[in-house]
Amino acid sequence: MKTSTARAIQCSAALTAAGLLLTACGSSGGSGSAQPAPAKFNGRGPITYVAGKDTTGTVQTIIDRWNKAHPKEKVTFIQLPTDADSQRQQMIQNAETKSDAYTVLATDVVWTSEFAAHQWIEPLPANRFPLGKMLQPVVETGKYRGKLYAVPASSNGGLLFYRTDLLKKAGITQPPATWAQMTADCAKVKKLPEAKNMSCYAGQFQKYEGLTVNFAEAVNSAGGRITDANGKPDVDTPQAKRGLDFLVKSFKDGTIPKEAITYQEEDGRQAFQAGKLVFLDNWPYVYSLAQKSAVKGKFAVAPLPGLNGPGASSLGGSNLALSSFAKHKATALDFMKFFTSEESATYFLKNASLAPPYADLYDNAALDKQYPYLPDLKQSITKAVPRPRVVQYGDVTAAIQNEVYAALTGKKSSAQALKDLQADLQKLTAQ
Amino acid sequence: MADTTIPLDTTATVPGTAATRRPGRSPATRRPRSRATAGSGRLAALLVSPTLLVLTIVVLYPTLMALDESLYGPKGLDPRTGFISDTEPFVGLKNYTDIFTQAGDRFWNAFWNTTFFTVVTVSLETVIGVAMALIMHKAFRGRGLVRASILVPWAIPTAISGLLWKWIFNADGIANVLLGHQVLWTADGFSAKVAVVIADVWKTAPFIGLLVLAGLQVVPKEVYEAARLDGASALQQFWRITLPLVKPALLVAVLFRCLDALRMFDLPYILIGAQKGSVETLSMLAQNEASNVRFGPASAYAVLLFLYVFLIALAFVRLLGADLIGEAGGARKSRPRKAREVTA
Numbered sequence: 001m002k003t004s005t006a007r008a009i010q011c012s013a014a015l016t017a018a019g020l021l022l023t024a025c026g027s028s029g030g031s032g033s034a035q036p037a038p039a040k041f042n043g044r045g046p047i048t049y050v051a052g053k054d055t056t057g058t059v060q061t062i063i064d065r066w067n068k069a070h071p072k073e074k075v076t077f078i079q080l081p082t083d084a085d086s087q088r089q090q091m092i093q094n095a096e097t098k099s100d101a102y103t104v105l106a107t108d109v110v111w112t113s114e115f116a117a118h119q120w121i122e123p124l125p126a127n128r129f130p131l132g133k134m135l136q137p138v139v140e141t142g143k144y145r146g147k148l149y150a151v152p153a154s155s156n157g158g159l160l161f162y163r164t165d166l167l168k169k170a171g172i173t174q175p176p177a178t179w180a181q182m183t184a185d186c187a188k189v190k191k192l193p194e195a196k197n198m199s200c201y202a203g204q205f206q207k208y209e210g211l212t213v214n215f216a217e218a219v220n221s222a223g224g225r226i227t228d229a230n231g232k233p234d235v236d237t238p239q240a241k242r243g244l245d246f247l248v249k250s251f252k253d254g255t256i257p258k259e260a261i262t263y264q265e266e267d268g269r270q271a272f273q274a275g276k277l278v279f280l281d282n283w284p285y286v287y288s289l290a291q292k293s294a295v296k297g298k299f300a301v302a303p304l305p306g307l308n309g310p311g312a313s314s315l316g317g318s319n320l321a322l323s324s325f326a327k328h329k330a331t332a333l334d335f336m337k338f339f340t341s342e343e344s345a346t347y348f349l350k351n352a353s354l355a356p357p358y359a360d361l362y363d364n365a366a367l368d369k370q371y372p373y374l375p376d377l378k379q380s381i382t383k384a385v386p387r388p389r390v391v392q393y394g395d396v397t398a399a400i401q402n403e404v405y406a407a408l409t410g411k412k413s414s415a416q417a418l419k420d421l422q423a424d425l426q427k428l429t430a431q
Numbered sequence: 432m433a434d435t436t437i438p439l440d441t442t443a444t445v446p447g448t449a450a451t452r453r454p455g456r457s458p459a460t461r462r463p464r465s466r467a468t469a470g471s472g473r474l475a476a477l478l479v480s481p482t483l484l485v486l487t488i489v490v491l492y493p494t495l496m497a498l499d500e501s502l503y504g505p506k507g508l509d510p511r512t513g514f515i516s517d518t519e520p521f522v523g524l525k526n527y528t529d530i531f532t533q534a535g536d537r538f539w540n541a542f543w544n545t546t547f548f549t550v551v552t553v554s555l556e557t558v559i560g561v562a563m564a565l566i567m568h569k570a571f572r573g574r575g576l577v578r579a580s581i582l583v584p585w586a587i588p589t590a591i592s593g594l595l596w597k598w599i600f601n602a603d604g605i606a607n608v609l610l611g612h613q614v615l616w617t618a619d620g621f622s623a624k625v626a627v628v629i630a631d632v633w634k635t636a637p638f639i640g641l642l643v644l645a646g647l648q649v650v651p652k653e654v655y656e657a658a659r660l661d662g663a664s665a666l667q668q669f670w671r672i673t674l675p676l677v678k679p680a681l682l683v684a685v686l687f688r689c690l691d692a693l694r695m696f697d698l699p700y701i702l703i704g705a706q707k708g709s710v711e712t713l714s715m716l717a718q719n720e721a722s723n724v725r726f727g728p729a730s731a732y733a734v735l736l737f738l739y740v741f742l743i744a745l746a747f748v749r750l751l752g753a754d755l756i757g758e759a760g761g762a763r764k765s766r767p768r769k770a771r772e773v774t775a
Contacts (some may be wrong), residue, residue: 085705085722088722089722092722092724096724114724116513117508117513117514117515118514118515118724119514119515144513145513206617206618206704207619207704207706207707208704208705258613258615259602259603259613259615261615261618262601262602262615262616262617262618263602267601267602391508391515392723394722394723395723398706398719401706402706405619409618409619409620
């Protein structure tokens with residue numbers, strides 16, 4: 001199966017590829033010519049766009065627009081399953097077999113390092129995209145070791161949804177900015193007769209990616225961090241402990257209901273819509289759905305609270321990357337530019353309520369009127385901290401989930417969990 | 432075409448050899464038999480060869496590939512370039528030794544979970560399945576409806592029934608409403624194990640019921656009439672007649688269920704979720720390694736699971752005499768004895 005000659009060929013192919021990369025990067029970073037490294041992005045013709053199932057029906061509309069203008073370079077939309085793990089799985093399988101079936105990939109923001117390190121995706125010429133007009137934390141998610149590998153298509157940040165009617169009744173005018181204020185507000189609200197059976201706060205605490213997101217938010221909002229600027233784990237700190245302790249304590253004293261340990265995004269949303277929660281940490285998609293539910297007009301959004309002031313969200317969203325094994329890369333690059341343009345982003349915001357990566361769309365008065373959460377979302381995204389940007393993200397997130405879940409369910413003290421997590425992460429990032 | 436040439440061939444060679452080796456026997460009695468076996472043997476080989484070819488391609492080759500793959504380690508990261516190397520290093524048996532040393536806790540946990548699920552679900556399914564078969568076998572009004580409704584769970588794909596039960600076991604789900612008290616089924620813990628067992632038994636007890644029903648329907652009515660004349664009670668009839676007579680069908684059903692349960696993946700994965708220690712099975716472990724692009728260790732887990740499944744299947748066939756090949760096949764030696772035991 002893996003003969004030595006085959007290996008030698010693969011090796012030399014890798015070396016040539018690496019050589020090409022170096023030259024390509026050299027030229028793209030330099031003079032700023034309109035066509036950097038023409039040898040790398042050549043070939044025009046039909047390509048494919050690969051993303052998770054499009055539940056809003058908006059992606060095909062944008063692709064149709066492109067196809068109408070470029071009849072010889074048609075884009076076919078390949079829909080993958082809705083959950084991110086299956087999407088990643090299929091993209092990896094495609095890359096492992098070096099298939100040219102996938103051209104442009106819609107990748108989750110946390111996959112960039114892994115995909116780039118495996119050279120499944122191409123480094124992109126940064127000067128071909130209007131990155132300067134995008135929010136900086138969002139652009140950072142597309143980079144690996146300082147080079148651009150993916151272009152932001154949409155962003156996402158966590159928001160605090162809260163019940164305006166109940167807060168008002170309890171005499172509170174401002175949404176809470178700190179955790180302490182939030183629990184104090186909650187205690188006041190709970191004294192109201194209509195809030196008798198309500199719980200205070202929930203996020204996503206089931207053992208899955210959502211737990212990593214919520215843990216990262218708690219740690220970052222308490223002034224801690226999971227990895228430092230060089231990607232080295234730094235989670236066994238007093239700040240991180242204060243963040244985790246907030247979650248552990250809230251579970252213990254009932255601020256977070258016991259059943260929230262099984263909550264994913266949808267469970268929390270349904271609990272909030274059913275009037276069981278005063279505060280909910282979730283993505284902006286909840287807004288339009290909650291407007292159609294029993295809590296319509298009774299809620300608003302605010303930035304996430306933190307330990308000593310507004311907290312920091314985890315950054316979500318999706319980027320476009322170019323498969324290394326695809327054909328017609330010149331077309332692909334043009335399509336990526338078209339798909340991530342401000343015009344497309346506006347369309348996606350209006351029709352699929354996807355958070356755009358462009359800064360000025362958040363300051364558009366007409367849009368703000370339609371989507372009152374946009375200013376808060378902008379603040380959430382600009383202050384957001386990306387989840388650890390590591391090659392072995394799958395193992396890192398699994399380690400985080402294991403330790404945090406153990407702390408939340410009372411199997412470990414938060415100090416012990418963080419100590420073990422630090423050791424796990426050190427082992428994982430040492431390789 | 433083949434049967435015109437083959438007999439000619441055998442008649443030319445067989446008499447001579449037979450005569451020289453066993454002079455006492457007349458060639459006239461030997462010839463028809465040996466002609467038939469050699470001819471049909473070759474025809475059989477010819478007819479079976481496409482099957483063997485397909486089996487080689489879809490079973491033997493992947494198995495050998497997995498064995499080979501399990502000797503390679505994960506690709507390493509070059510800290511200078513930041514790229515993962517293109518080739519997998521040959522590590523020999525390191526993946527296996529790792530499983531029993533540094534990844535040991537997780538492996539043994541998954542191993543015991545797998546075994547626990549297999550033993551518990553298959554036992555429950557056997558009892559419930561036989562009961563279902565007995566009910567379906569009885570003649571009563573609306574029998575068709577009962578049969579159909581019992582078979583519905585088996586017709587639902589596992590992934591769908593996983594989702595179905597996920598809703599049932601939700602924190603606000605119908606299971607908790609019926610219990611009148613909140614059990615967090617999908618959180619990591621013993622209740623998650625129970626949830627998987629319930630969902631699996633619900634889904635696959637009908638399978639055993641179906642196979643046992645087929646076994647029941649070939650039992651002649653006269654046997655029961657005779658037993659009744661002899662004054663055997665219903666319980667005696669069940670233990671002495673029904674159970675021994677459906678035993679071959681039941682054993683095959685149980686064997687199939689065991690092999691299925693040993694490679695259980697989708698139900699705990701969808702119902703409870705990945706990386707939940709209380710329900711993680713060996714298949715989930717292999718999938719987890721493969722999804723993190725470590726195909727070597729993943730293959731090692733898969734090979735160990737393969738060996739485990741193989742040993743269980745072998746034990747069934749050897750110790751319990753499960754008749755996998757059918758009455759005309761390899762179990763021919765033991766069959767008549769058993770049949771005599773039963774009827775005696």
